[in-house]
Structure formats: structure tokens, C-alpha cells
Amino acid sequence: MLYQNKKEFPILYTDRLVLREVTNKDAHDIYQYLSDDEVKKHYGLAPFESLKEALGEIAWYHEIFHQNTGIRWGITLKGTDKVIGSCGFLNYTKQHARAEVGAELAKEYWRTGIVSEAFQAILAFGYKEMELMRIQALIEPENMASIKLAEKNGFIREGLLRKYEYTNGKFDDLLIYSLLRDEFC
Numbered sequence: 001m002l003y004q005n006k007k008e009f010p011i012l013y014t015d016r017l018v019l020r021e022v023t024n025k026d027a028h029d030i031y032q033y034l035s036d037d038e039v040k041k042h043y044g045l046a047p048f049e050s051l052k053e054a055l056g057e058i059a060w061y062h063e064i065f066h067q068n069t070g071i072r073w074g075i076t077l078k079g080t081d082k083v084i085g086s087c088g089f090l091n092y093t094k095q096h097a098r099a100e101v102g103a104e105l106a107k108e109y110w111r112t113g114i115v116s117e118a119f120q121a122i123l124a125f126g127y128k129e130m131e132l133m134r135i136q137a138l139i140e141p142e143n144m145a146s147i148k149l150a151e152k153n154g155f156i157r158e159g160l161l162r163k164y165e166y167t168n169g170k171f172d173d174l175l176i177y178s179l180l181r182d183e184f185c
Helices: 024-034 051-066 114-128 144-152
Strands: 017-020 071-077 085-093 098-105 134-139 156-167 170-180
Touching (some): 017 114, 024 098, 051 085, 114 134, 134 156
Parallel strands (some): 098 134
Antiparallel strands (some): 085 098, 134 170, 156 170
């Protein structure tokens, strides 16, 4: 599995946040922010149009965890249980000790430092519990918020993956960033 305690989904705590497993009871929260055009602009999928799509997203979170290919936490503020975003790893490869990192957040919480705070917690988890050597991020060149987040957290831009991904009826270029274990502060 992804971490030492294989039976339970890990809960992470920061000063302001609780990062926890997303369940079907969170479908309305997920739908709320993933149906927003601005939130989904650089997500690689069209905005959700139904609660069924949110339930599909949650099923995918469970699938990657149980297949040992990733882990996705719901972001909640301490003292509340409302999921306001998610973050985590996908395309985890134990043999190569690497994974991709990603996150999204409800628009009303943008520019509050929440994603950066969550990132610090999951990066620490990735290096300590998952024993990763490399964490990478694939970012659309127009996604300045994610570029700033990656660079603020020490990620190095390695290059441009041209026409790397086909989403929403078009091929997208993606920047590739990485952070190695010994570079993590």
C-alpha cells in the first residue's frame, strides 16, 4: 500500500486544516466546486453537470487508493466537515518511488494559503510515509496559480510536454515540475 498503516485511510492535520478521506456523503460539496467553470478551467475535465459525476469522482478517489496507484484527501477546515477541495497523489509507482501531485479548491477559498498548507502536509507524507524520491506536477502553461504554488513549494520546472494530454476536445501542452526528497524543506 501507499503507506505503513495499510488498513486505514490516513488523516492529516495542519494548523487550519483536516485532510481526510472523501466519502459519498461529500458528493454535494464536491459537486459544488467541481461544477464551477473557473475551478475546472485547468483540471482537464469539463465542469460537472450532475451529482452523479461527483459520485464518480469519489469512486475514482477510492479506486486509486485501493489499487495502490494514488491517494486523494478531501480538504476541510478544522471545526467543519465540509469538503472545500482535494489534494493528493496519482500515478504512484512504488518501483520508481515517484508520484504526481495535484489539487483543486473551491473558488471562495482561493488566495488564502489553504492549498499551500495542504501541499506541505501531503508532500511530507509522500516523502516520509510513501518513501517517495520524486514528486512531480503536470501544469498547463496558462495556470499561473499552480505554477506559483509549485515554485513556492520548491518545485523545479524541468520542461514542456508538448501536446501531452487530450482533454475537452483538444490537445494540451503541460509543464513538468518536480521536487526531490532531498530538496524538500
